[in-house]
Amino acid sequence: MAPLMPFLVSVALLLAIGLVCLMVKRDMVRLLIGVEILFNAANLNFIALSMQTSGFVDPFAHSVVMMVIVLDGCVIAVGLAMALNVYRHYGTLDIRKLRRLRW
16 A cells, blocks of 8 residues: 555645645636646545545546546636637736736
8 A cells, every 4th residue: 555645745745836826826727737737736635535545546536537537628628719819809817917908
């Protein structure tokens, strides 16, 4: 059985990178990349914890993670389509400039 600590350290690192990317970046595409990193951290955490509870890698956890990956791909595709339409309409992907257009 593999030790749990390297997986949890990797999850914490991915979570920190994703959250920093969401807090610091102003570009819509980079925000989507941060969301993708957060989804990957959640998937890795789910697989690592499912391996520790039963002693072997649970096939149910794999199937759930596969569905989450497919749904995540759909979410990112819709987000990229929205970013493309925003860029075509407003000429920028900067979140701060787009917030000013609201008023």
